[in-house]
Amino acid sequence: MDEFASIHHWTAGRQADQWQRERGVVIGIGDDTAVVDPASAADGVAAPKRLLLAVDTMVETVHFKPATMRDEDVGYKALAANISDIAAMGGVPLHALVSVSVPPAYTPERMRRLYDGLYECAERYGVAIVGGDTTSSPQHLVVAVTLTGTVEAGRERLRSGAKPGDAVFVTGAVGMSAAGLHALLAEEARGGAPDCEEAGAGEALRALAPLVRAHQRPGPSVRAGRLLLEQGSCSSLNDVSDGLASEAWEIAEASGLRLVLREKHLPKSGSMAAYASSVGIDPMEWMLYGGEDYVLLGTSAAEDAEAIKAAFHQEGIPFFIIGETEAGEPEVELVRHGTAKEERIKLKKRGYNHFLS
């Protein structure tokens, strides 16, 4: 299922822009989060900060299974994925509501572990858990987390602001989560558990702990988003939840231009590359089409990119300039450096699918 095509098909044109504006809607369906101003809806007075609203859902057998995530990881990641959406707007996460649909296999003790992980993530990112809903589920666990955040009015970073000639950047290595998932599924095939830290864990999995952690305990990029907002010249922003190629496509389509990514500049994790080599997989597959890295992908005026990079390095946050934008039909190209000359290939729009390859 192509999520964005589906949502668009079901929702497009249903409510007029003006009708939504009267209800304080600044940005509706289509970006990382909605942007609303409840005060303007109530009183007609614009507030200095706007409210960000996002929901993310994790479904057992679709996004995780016992072999890939411990219960506490499911809780942690369900919130972390949402925080990443707030980060991609340049916002600060604030309040979460948690809906869980619980099948019989999930005992109270397992649910308690799930909430342990959820609250651990909430603590780390300063998110208050303010409500929720618990229902039964016939067979599979479903966790839907809704998150609010705030951002200075007019400063929210959208996917749609990139200009031709901008630099394209990413705030961390990509492909590690997909590599971790591969390692977990390989461990499952050997009969092992998804726990790389326990003494009894498979030796192979323990050696791959950074990759496994990247999959089970991703770190959304709130500080990076705030830094980009403070720097001021970030023209578009997205988080890498669905794979670098797919997210680049979203910026290309929203901004109406071409993104050109340079293979040699893509940040490649050493452990990811070593593992890819050991299992005979092209690491570019994970880097371009593996999801859930939760780093930020964006654009800025080319002349400001080095200054932003310096500001990031001051704070110890990675920042990689990986390409540039060009006027043209929306698409994403990858520049590969062969033996003789540069070669440009068009990247597909396909997103990430956890258990199909």
Next chain:
Amino acid sequence: MDEFASIHHWTAGRQADQWQRERGVVIGIGDDTAVVDPASAADGVAAPKRLLLAVDTMVETVHFKPATMRDEDVGYKALAANISDIAAMGGVPLHALVSVSVPPAYTPERMRRLYDGLYECAERYGVAIVGGDTTSSPQHLVVAVTLTGTVEAGRERLRSGAKPGDAVFVTGAVGMSAAGLHALLAEEARGGAPDCEEAGAGEALRALAPLVRAHQRPGPSVRAGRLLLEQGSCSSLNDVSDGLASEAWEIAEASGLRLVLREKHLPKSGSMAAYASSVGIDPMEWMLYGGEDYVLLGTSAAEDAEAIKAAFHQEGIPFFIIGETEAGEPEVELVRHGTAKEERIKLKKRGYNHFLS
């Protein structure tokens, strides 16, 4: 599963009150909705209106099945249930996020009908749909709707404010939705469809259209909630989503007193009573333990109750004084009028279960 016991077990004491207050949390987990003030979290300045946040989830086979709800009804009711939570705080609903987990059986056409119903409800109550998340589901449809609303700061109506000697009221008939569900399940046993309006619908079901509509298209009580807030003397408020007895218990426990309901004053729908009689069921079972009526149950100072009733009647909204509160351990009693003298029975706390009786 007892929802409130579960949520309490998983969440109690995890985040300190002060820590939550610093993040603008006014009311956290435990009432109909959370109440937050994002502006105070961001700037330390309290806003004149507060934000209400609620999430409600509907799971196929737990809350509905093809025999009880058409796809458009599922969409309508998923939002309506949430609006009822906002109404129970005295608030105005504003923005919704929709998470759907879609199994293979739900074709694009079926999903489009689900969204038809959702937007019909949104239109009626002035709710802007601002975002969502779509995932696959292995087998069953899950719809989780998150809703925001606004309410004047300090005016939100909680479950906890009832005082001994208050009048207990309800803003409409109870038990109709449960009767409608019974009729739908009976129609299923006859091989019929859940559609009481189509020409080909079963004759029996068409005659019961008001009950079926009460189940499939409930009308949350936003105007009633606003009226109660305007009247000023409503001391506690809850919506009847889980049955009158269960909601009365929530007020009793939150306020620390006893609710005494008088059987002869409970509003009884004529069509519900006639149907109950025809199938040999005690209508009190549906009135006390049937859920999803989405009327409001609350308390007010006894001396103000008649004035509130007059204000409701001015607007054409039902209002029934059904009992009173008494000092004492939290419990709920029903006064039945036998041939000789009054008899008081204690009502159980049990809530509503769609497909078990």
